[in-house]
Amino acid sequence: MRVLLVGSGGREHALAVKLRQSPGVTELFIAPGNGGTAEMGQNVPLADSDVAGLAAFARETGVELVVAGPELPLTLGLSDAMAEAGIPCFGPDRFAAGLEGSKAFAKEIMREAGVPTADFRAFTDPAAACAYIEAKGAPLVVKADGLAAGKGVVVAGTVEEAKAAVADMMVKKIFGPAGETVIVEEALSGEEASFLAFCDGERCVPLSACQDHKAAFDGDTGPNTGGMGAYCPAPILPESEYGRMADRVIVPIMRTLAAKGHPFRGVLYAGLMMTDKGPMVLEYNVRFGDPECQPLLMRLRGDLAEILLACATGSLNEAMVGWSRQSAVCVVMAASGYPGNYPKGMEITGIEAAQADPEVTVFQAGTRRDGERLVTSGGRVLGVTALGADLARAKARAYAAVAKIHFDNAVCRSDIGDKGLRREAKT
Structure with a gap:
């Protein structure tokens, strides 16, 4: 079986090592890979965000399984593109990947599914977010709605820290488009x-x-x-x-x-x-x-x-x-x-x-x-x-x-x- 592994981090090296132990894997491509994955298979110079390029490569090389390592290609529709090409893909479609791509979407799905989670509000206006923070008091958690490489979360011990986080995300845009919407939720302890x-x-x-x-x-x-x-x-x-x-x-x-x-x-x-x-x-x-x-x-x-x-x-x-x-x-x-x-x-x-x-x-x-x-x-x-x-x-x-x-x-x-x-x- 020819396998295309998408990503370039430590997770992808671990996946590559384990996939290489599978007797059915005859060829392993990693896009774009790193110094470690190069020892496990063939690194391919395609960015994990290049969904069209990845789909074309998979079709042209006869890939029989695509494995998504990071979240970005999934939120961009990697599984959807592979489904159109008739190639199985390990990873959810773009809609379901919204669980990670949008914290507001995830919280709404949790609410609908009855999953226990912290009380929250989503904001697209920084002034409204700050007014809510003033009313609720601290501690609070402020989250950028979109993907921020695991760094878009601030646990604020004071109202001032929470408002500063809103300013960083929504006004200074330190996380780019990921901070256009923010989630303000109760701080959980444990x-x-x-x-x-x-x-x-x-x-x-x-x-x-x-x-x-x-x-x-x-x-x-x-x-x-x-x-x-x-x-x-x-x-x-x-x-x-x-x-x-x-x-x-x-x-x-x-x-x-x-x-x-x-x-x-x-x-x-x-x-x-x-x-x-x-x-x-x-x-x-x-x-x-x-x-x-x-x-x-x-x-x-x-x-x-x-x-x-x-x-x-x-x-x-x-x-x-x-x-x-x-x-x-x-x-x-x-x-x-x-x-x-x-x-x-x-x-x-x-x-x-x-x-x-x-x-x-x-x-x-x-x-x-x-x-x-x-x-x-x-x-x-x-x-x-x-x-x-x-x-x-x-x-x-x-x-x-x-x-x-x-x-x-x-x-x-x-x-x-x-x-x-x-x-x-x-x-």
């Missing part, structure tokens, strides 16, 4: 968890629960990022609860979208806040998280190509999906300054030494080849991922691998997995 499920339009199979680490610095401090690390399984959401959680936050969304003529096929990601009143959905994503994808796929036992094709064609079977009993931890090594300005072009060394441990895989994100050298090309550079018999050993192995890798101005959090370890200690 611990976050990521709950994903494979979906084929009718059936869903839950994945192992994860915890992501969005803040740049230890202790969940500093600016929001695309994710500085993740681990699974996450003890905050035990496996015994997966079925009930799917019935609460996945199945109602699938039913609502199917009733609208847009069955959800792909992976549906519910970002949860575990509050005193029970789990509440913060947001939905319509693709694997990055970096959650990396530890998830390290633990997945099953033929990934078979699973993704089954989701795309409405033939998903729970027996296809199994899991290692080990834990997995992914530590993101980033360039100093990320998520703000950061240097590029720094040589990366030590990956081979880190991967001498068979339980370690270094997934490349912001990398490119410069002759014989591997150099940095983005803010999040590597996702150093390790398996262990338990969370403590997986964490120790991941950080031991990090210590073997070098590039100038490399930074990472030192506390990935600590929330889970604290929870385990209490129980």
Whole structure:
């Protein structure tokens, strides 16, 4: 089977590695790919936003399955274009991808489906948003409606912070068109968890629960990022609860979208806040998280190509999906300054030494080849991922691998997995 994987991050490298393990995959194309995916297949110089170009390439090369890594091509209609070409695509159509493409749309679908979520209001006028903020008081959460690379959310502890966020998004337009509409919602307190499920339009199979680490610095401090690390399984959401959680936050969304003529096929990601009143959905994503994808796929036992094709064609079977009993931890090594300005072009060394441990895989994100050298090309550079018999050993192995890798101005959090370890200690 010829497979076209769309995207260029650490998630896509992880998908490429796992797809290469599928015996049915004869050729793997990655568009546009990165330094790591180039070792798994053929990188193709097509942007993930070039839906027409991707569809033409898939037709011309006889691609039999398209796998969407990031959200952007899905919100631009990648699945719709592939459907017109008669090519199965892992990922929802443009309408259903609105769950991630528009936070206002997602909140309305949640309300219609009866999914528990924070109370909210959507605004297209900054003055009206600020008046609402004054009336409600803080704390509040202000979100850019559109795609903002995981950074368009501000948890405001004061009215002034909330109004400043509105000004940044709607007046200064720091996120461009994504901030033309903003959502102002109540701030929920608790611990976050990521709950994903494979979906084929009718059936869903839950994945192992994860915890992501969005803040740049230890202790969940500093600016929001695309994710500085993740681990699974996450003890905050035990496996015994997966079925009930799917019935609460996945199945109602699938039913609502199917009733609208847009069955959800792909992976549906519910970002949860575990509050005193029970789990509440913060947001939905319509693709694997990055970096959650990396530890998830390290633990997945099953033929990934078979699973993704089954989701795309409405033939998903729970027996296809199994899991290692080990834990997995992914530590993101980033360039100093990320998520703000950061240097590029720094040589990366030590990956081979880190991967001498068979339980370690270094997934490349912001990398490119410069002759014989591997150099940095983005803010999040590597996702150093390790398996262990338990969370403590997986964490120790991941950080031991990090210590073997070098590039100038490399930074990472030192506390990935600590929330889970604290929870385990209490129980």
